[in-house]
Amino acid sequence: YKIIWLISDYRTKEITNQMKNHKTLLRVCALVLAALIFSGCSAVISNPVVAQVGDVEITYSQFYNLYETYASYGMIDTSSSDKIKEAHATIFDQLINSTLPVAVAHQQGITLTEEEKAAAMESVATTMDSYLKQYLDESIADETARTEAAIQAFNKAYKSNGITYETVKAEVEQAHIDDALGKKIADQVKATVPSATDAEAKTWYDEQIKTEQEKYAEDATAYYYDNQYYTYSGAVKPLVAPEGLFYVKHILIKTEEGEAQAEGDETLEVSDSMSFADPETTAKAILEKVNAGEDFDALIAQYGEDTGMTAEPAKTQGYVIGEGFDGVYDKAFYDAAMELKETGDTSGLVKGSYGYHIIRRVGDVSADPIPYEDVKEEILTYLNNKNQADAYNAALEQWKSEITVETYEKRVSYVGLS
Structure with a gap:
């Protein structure tokens, strides 16, 4: 068995790249890896192989770390033992899919060029430096001596695990090599795919408009959620909006209750830029400025505590709202916004779950x-x-029929159950 509890899963990055638009998860996995490296997992010394894909081994720590990452972000259901078994199957699938290209490369004798290998190694030094960071003694003036002392401290900290700095470095280097090999194989496959034509794009455009019109006619809030998906994940923006939607902007002055409420909500993001002893008094003073004709956007920038109002596209357009959006927004906010009938209409002071709102209708959403x-x-x-x-x-799928894949489920059967 490899003695590599600390390292585990640089392939997590490649795995998560294969998932649908979970861009932030790449950063998440890096954080999880760093946490595991320095969490002092002294109870686990051996790191058994839990799957074999061709000549490539998948270890327990790779499985465990990916499981924990997915579980932490709700990407797998761990609510019962049966669901955990299903989650195990999902994790195995992801690990096998990420490992198959490496096994194919080995089988076909495909290797990296010196340039490709050098590119793969570029981030190894940065990674290893991050592992040593907490062990650096800044009182040591000489950089070489300071690094050597940090390596010695690292080795001492993980001696009981049978892990050394050089062991970790070797595993990190191999993980980067494997990632580069996998990417090379994947790129070869993708290079065989002809580029989409303008005619294909136009056909997709026409069909997608019809699909969206039918979808949004049934549920206008689907337009909102599709826009949210586009904002955070990319792909193609919604091509058409349902009738009757409009944009609003607001100035939020948070209350203590509102701050607590916002911690678990993704629609209104409350900043920590300001704190008022008497939010209601402050909100009334801001409303006077609004009624006096001061620039609404400037007042949002100066006083508003919903950080969503400072990020595009809401900063320019505002929030989308319309009939049926009562499940999207706070009820008080929704009810007040729906009373604004014309562009430029502004609410009075609105007390909601997040605090005090001053809401302005700023435009209509085009249905063209x-x-x-x-x-x-x-x-x-x-x-x-x-x-x-x-x-x-x-x-x-083709590789799975050509490469021998073995999984050892019993070796991970207790993951998630303790």
Whole structure:
């Protein structure tokens, strides 16, 4: 068995890249890895192989770390023993899919060029420096001596685990090599896929408009959620909006109750930039400024405590709202916004779950489809990515029929149950 509890899973990065638009998860996995490295897991010394993909081993720590990452962010259901078993299958699938390209490269004798290997090694030094950071003694003036002392301190801290700095470094280097090999194989597959044509993009555009019109006619809030998805994940923006939606902006003055409420909510993001002893008095003073004709956007920037109002596209457009959005927004906010009938209409002081709002209607959402030329490049990029992903997934299935895959479920059967 490899003695590598600390290292585990640089392949997590490649795995999460294969998932649908979980961009932030790449940073999450790096944080999880760092936490595990320095968490002092002295109870686990051996790191058994839990799966074999061709000549590539998948270890317990790779499985455990990916499971913990997915569980922490609600990407798997761990509510019962049966659900945990299903989660185990999901984790195995992800690990196997990420390892298959490496096994294929080994089988086909594909290696990295010196340039590719050098590129893979570029971040190793940075990674290893981050592992040593907490052991650096700044009182040692000489940089070489300071690093050597940190390595000795690291080795001492993990001696009982049978782990050394050099062991960790070797595993990190191998993980980067494997990632680069996997990417090389994946890129070869994707390179065989022809680029999407303008005609294909236009056909997709026409069909998508019809799909969205039907979808949003049934549920206008789906437009809101699709916009949110686009804002955070990319792909293609919604091409058409349902009738009757409009934009609002607001100035939020938080209360203590509102701050607590906002901690678990993603719609209104409360900043920590200001703190008022008497929020109601402050809100009334701001309302007087609004009624006196002061610039609303400037007042948002100066006093508003919803950070969502400072980020695009809401900073420029405002929040989308309309009939049926009562499940999207705080009820008091929604009710007050729906009373604003014309662009420029402004509410009085509105007390909601988050604090005091001053809300202004700032424009209507056009129900006309976005012109094709405005979204053509987005659509072409989306289609190219989709076609490449489809080809790669087909290749994965083909490789599974060609590469021997063994899993040892019993070795991870207790993960998530303790």
